[in-house]
Amino acid sequence: MTSPAAPARRVPEAVHRRRWMILGVLMLSLLIVVLDNSILNVAIKTISTPAPTGLGATQSELEWAINAYTLVFAGLLFSAGLLGDRLGRKKVLVGGLVAFGAGSALAAFSGSPAELIGFRAVMGLGAAFVMPATLAVLMNVFERDEQPKAIGVWTGGVGLAIAIGPITGGFLLEHFWWGSVFLVNVPIVVLAVALMLWLVPDSRDPNPGRIDPLGVVLSVAGLVLLVYGIIKGGQLADFTDATVLSAVGAGLAVLAAFVVLERRSDHPSIDVTYFKDKVFSAAIVALALVFFALMGVTFFAVFYTQSVRGYSPLETGVLMLPLAATQLIFAPRARLLVDRFGNRVTATAGLIVLAGTLAAFVVLDENTPIWVLEVVFFLMGAGMAHVMTPVSVVIMQALPREKAGSASALSNTFRQVGGALGIAVLGSVLSTAYRNGIEDELGPLPPGARHAAGESIEATLAVADRLGARGEALADAADDAFLHAMHVTALWGAGVAVLGAVVIAVFLPGRMPASEEGGEKRELVPAAD
Known part of the structure; x- marks a missing residue:
């Protein structure tokens, strides 16, 4: 009796043999894109400090420093994916890394918040060409049956970057000036480009879209x-x-x-016909809502640990480690729960856990044992890992293989838009609640100083510090006002996570339908030299 022939390999043998090394290079490229934002998380308080320690950035300027990156990133992702499909993903990856490294070097030596915002936009430009190309290359060097495992490892790379980012940022801030949190990207870029040129094959879409x-x-x-x-x-x-x-x-x-x-x-930037598929739409929306909640909460969590609790940037980075480490640990393993319970149950449960941890911030005050915050961060990371992996697989497998760049761009566009809106909306909720809570304490100040002092806890504490002993009562009031504002903002974030859980529970399938034969026959197409 003759055994059935093994299915023909769609990935060239030479590429297949080094696929895991290629994944390592792709993760290094991904690392710097995610690392930058996670490093910045612990640096925002330092950057808000007046010169020479920082740039004296206001809360709104800090929000723009983050969102200048994410908005350019999100706005250009899809076109960057199309350019990768057309010109070759390796070429686009290398170009994006070079632009990101140049923007990082310029941001490190910014002389004002406005300059920092501008150079962060340049970094977003470079990152827009890196992120979609990494996932598109991944989808073209792994066979379809290995793609979920590879995507799980790729997603775990995000967790690794989030894990080491705050600690790295805290270490740099304790030993160097604030610009070092950006300058650290440059040697990583140099290493990533060298390995990219050596190992990674080029690929493109045989029928690329127009810009x-x-x-x-x-x-x-x-x-x-x-x-x-x-x-x-x-x-x-x-x-x-x-x-x-x-x-x-x-x-x-x-x-x-x-x-x-x-x-x-x-030749649209975003083919809106993709969203006729309810499964695809639900996965994209859920991903956006997760990052809406997470980015908004991370923004205020740093001020809670440093301004209210008095921890240093390095200590804050260590405190945030459970949030990242659990994503790194659980993201590659989430597929095991997906295999057993399906996408819907796994992702819905993850979002419910995320909502619960966000709501748990209401119990935190200036005297709460710090291990409580660590438990909250641990469960938050575990919840996120069990959302990101299943929805990422659903998104990438919902479109044809050669449209991997488009799927990756859509996924990351909505992730970045969700994060940017999370910082904007929850940051504004935080700012409004804080100002309403502190304004009665600022009555003796001149009108102009009163408005500036009420914008953030750092601004109020700066005024209190100048008042000396008379400022102690104002500092205590600032802590109380911030804690109230943080509780309100956390509940908003929890509500958004619950909304995401409802979307997933209603629209996401328990298990993805069997692959279509047509999708199984698509080949990797080498890019023209």
């Missing part, structure tokens, strides 16, 4: 206007202000025009 420059401009402009309005509302503690309403309204109008353009275009 949609008008769509890119509309999407970035709409998001910037929307985020500007939200952040401005938090800065003013008044979301009915004419400037706020006009910016938000203009942003929504531009985004609506973007959607209309994409539906009518024969």
